[in-house]
Amino acid sequence: MKKFINNNDDFLKESLTGFGKAHSDIINVNLDPSFVSRKNKTKDGKVSLISGGGSGHEPMHGGFVGHGMLDAACPGFVFSAPTPDQMQAAAEHVDSGAGVLFIVKNYSGDIMNFEMGAEMYSGKNDSIITNDDVAVEDSTFTTGRRGVAATVLVEKIVGSLAEHSGSLDECKKLGEKVNKKAGTMGVAFTSCTVPAAGKPTFNIGNDEMEFGVGIHGEPGRKREKIQPSKTIVGNILEAILDNLKPEKNEKNLLFVNGMGGTPLTELYLVYEDACQILQSKGVEVTKSLVGNYCTSLEMQGASITLLKCDDEILKHWDAPVHTAAMRWGM
C-alpha cells in the first residue's frame, strides 16, 4: 500500500482537520464526535439537511456542506457508517427550529445508525433514503438498491429548496422525487485499498473490469474483459434507460462521476460517448455534471447517472451553491 498516511488511527482525524483548514471560509470541522457544519449558523426557519456515511467517498459528503446544499455532514471511518452520536450532535448544532432532514444512502449500517441518531435527537426530523444504483435488482426480498452518485444530485436540489424556504415535508418529497427519477451504474478497472486493510479490496486482472461495481468495491453484475469506452458506456446506459424509461422530449441531467483514480480527460471522453449514444436514442441532455464527486478512494472507474428533470428540479439545480466541492451562481 502506498498512501499519504502517518498512522492508521489518526488517518481520518488528520484528513478532516486539513479539510477544515483548507475551507475555513465555508465550513467548520468538529471532532469527537466528528461532523462538518457550515461556518454560518442556519438561518431561522430554514430546514437543515444532514447527510453522512463512511469516509472514502470524498468530496461526498463534507464537500457538499455550504450555502445551497447541506448544513452538516457526518463522516464515519473509511467505508463504515457514522455513529448515532455524530448525527445527534450535528442535528443539535445546526437545527434552527425548522427541523432536520437526514439524507441516507441505502446501506444497512447507515440506515441503522441514522435511525438511532434520529431517535436520540429530540427535535423534529425526517429522513430520505437514496437508492439509485440500477446494477442491483430491486426486490422486496433484498435490502434493495444501493445509494450511490445520485445522492449528490439529491443533496444539491433539495439543498436549494431548503434555502428557498421549503418545509421539511416539501424537502422530503422533492428528495424522494429526485431519487426516483435518477438511475446510476458504475464500472471499475481497479480495486481500492482501505487504509486499515492495507491491501486491495478485490483482485482484478489487468484486462478486466467489474461491471456494476459498488462504491465500496463491492462486486457488481459481472466481471468482464475491458472494452472500448463506447461499448462500456453503451452497456451502462442501456441498463439505466431500461430502468428509467425517459419520455421523448423529457429533459435530462447527465452526470459522469469519477471513482477517484480516473483522470478528468477520460471522464470527459465518457461524457462525449454518453451524449452521442443518448442523442441517437432520442434522449435529450440539457444539464451536465462531470468530475469526482462520489468516489471510492483511489479506484479507477466511473459511474454514469441520468436524472429525468422537471421544471422544479431544473430550477433548483441551477440555483446558486457554494460548497468546498460544488460552486456556481455566487
Added chain:
Amino acid sequence: MSVSFLISQAKSVQKVIDENSAEIEVLDQKIGDGDHIFNIQRGLKLVVELEDAIKDLPLAKALNMIAMKVLSGIGGSSGALFGTFFMTMAKSSDLDKDVDFNKACEMIISGIKSMKERGKADVGEKTMMDVLLPVSEKLNELKNESEFKPGLNEVIKIAEERMLSTKDMLATKGRASFLGERAKGHIDPGARSSQLIIDTICKSVINN
C-alpha cells in the same frame, strides 16, 4: 454476570477474534466491503480499554458505558447492533441484585431480540442473526436448568452449525444482498465473528 466477568470475557474474545482476523477479513472481502473485522476489533479494543473506568461501577452503569462506547466508537452495522445489544442489557431490571445464570440468559435473550428489531433481519438471511437467534432460543430452553454446562456445549454446537449454514444461503440483508447468487459459497463474516464470540464465552463459563 458481573463487571469483572464482562471485562475478562472481552479480553478472551479479543484474543480469539485477533487470532481469526485474517479469515474474517477475507470472508468480508468476498461478499462485503472488508470493514467488519476492523469494526469488531476496534470495538473490542475500546471495551477492553474501559476496564479502569468501569471495574468498580455497578453492573447497569458498566453495561451502559460499554453500550455508549460501542455505539459511538465502532460505526457500521456492527456498532449499531452490538450497541443496541448492550444498551438493552443495561436496561434489565434488578441488576443491583445477584445476576445468576437464569438472569444472564434473560438479559442476553432480550439483547438479541432488540438486535433483531434494529437490523430487521431474521434467520435465513445470511447475517449474524443466523447464529444469534438459534442461540437465543437454546438459552431460553436452558435458562431454568440447574445443570447448564451440558446445554452450553449444545449452544456451541448450534452456533457452529448455523455459522456454517450461512455458506449456501443467498443474502437478503446487509451488503452481501447486493450480490445475488454470487454471495453463495461464502460464510457470512458477521455469522463467523458472532459464532467465535459465543464459542469463547460458553467455553469459559463451562471451564469455570
